[in-house]
Amino acid sequence: MIKYLPSIFCLTILLAGCKENPKPVVIGLDGREFFEPERSPEQQFKLEKELEEARHDFDNDATENNYIWYGRREAYLMHFDKALEIFSEGIERYPESFSLYRHRGHRYITIRKFDMAIADFRTAVKLMDGAPVLSEEDGIPNKLNIPVSTVQFNVWYHLGLAHYLKGEYEDAAKAYETCLTYCDNDDLLIATADWLFITYNRLQRKEDAVAALNKVPEKVTIIENETYLKRLNMYKGLNPPELLLAVEEGSESADLAFATQGYGVGNWYLIQGDTTRAKDVFKRVVEGPYFSAFGFIAAEAELLKLK
CATH class of the missing domain: 1.25.40 (Serine Threonine Protein Phosphatase 5, Tetratricopeptide repeat)
Structure with missing residues (x-):
């Protein structure tokens, strides 16, 4: 047993070094490194438990949906490289899945790979042409635990965002204009109208910007987009x-x-x-x-x- 002690000692030092020198999960646009945040024990336990459940479901049956949830749960723990690996493997197995492209594209935005995100969303647009609108379950439920978005909405919304982040405002406006056609509740309308308003302003299309604001009625019923409503009310001079x-x-x-x-x-x-x-x-x-x-x-x- 004695001869194994140096190896055990080295392994202990190595693991300690990994904890002291963690790998960044994201490199910002300005070159800064960002790391997985510290969480409360309760929050960490919850996220890891949900990941373990998703991994168990995936191991039992690698369906399209189980690929999606396995990847999403990894991403909620900020294991973005692992999430992208899972989504990519899922796309190889289910190449017609616009939902997998939607989620991989989202995480490409997270890691600041906007061109790769745009490519995924453009592929999703082609694949979902003529498909029925699919409700998308929330990974982090809102206060009423009622999903408010669809896969199709999210594809167009995130496509608009990726173009916007690159400064491609004409393309962003076109994506958000299409996104409006999938806004079947006030939460979706408020978020889309907000990004469309600021995109039109970048294009100096002031009348269109005002029209985007006016698409939102005075009285709205929202579940989760209070922050965007506050932004819209600021643009209107109410906040x-x-x-x-x-x-x-x-x-x-x-x-x-x-x-x-x-x-x-x-x-x-x-x-x-x-x-x-x-x-x-x-x-x-x-x-x-x-x-x-x-x-x-x-x-x-x-x-x-x-x-």
Whole structure:
């Protein structure tokens, strides 16, 4: 037994070194490294338990849906490379699955590979042509545990976002215009109208931007997109920008809200021609912890353009 002690000792040192020098899960547009965040024991246990259940289902039957959920659960733990590997293997086995392309494209956005995301969403658009609209179950349920989106909506929404993040505003506008046709509830309409409003403003299509705002009625029923509603009300002059920046810290939902609302505020300052205040807000957003949020990624992209 004694002769194995050096090997055991070396392995212990190696594992300790891995914990001390973790691998980044994302490299930001500005070159910063981002790591898997620390979580409460309860949250970590929940995420790992859900992953284990998804892996068990997959091991028992590698269906298209089980590929999707296995990959999604890995991504919720911020194991993005593993999630992409699973989605890619699923696509090899189910090449007609526009849902798998939709989810892989989403995670390409997360790791800032926008061209690869666009390619996946474009493939999904072709594959889903003529297919029935598919409701998409939430991996992180909203407060009422009611799914509000569809696969088709998500393909067009994320395609618009990927083009927007690249500064391809004409293509982004076209994608969001199509996305509107899949908005069958106020949550989807509010989010799409928001991105369409700011995209039209980038294109100096001011009348179209106002028309996008006017697509949202005064009274809406929303389940999960309160942050986008606050942004829209700011554009309409109903909410001061300071209100959107006054987000209580200390929770994952608050971090996401600040990234989303903060990007909206910074973008609003840009529309008003106040570049200095816009940059200040974008910097605050990217100093936050929620590096996978679309608002965070968009703020990174803006700061690179404003250098």
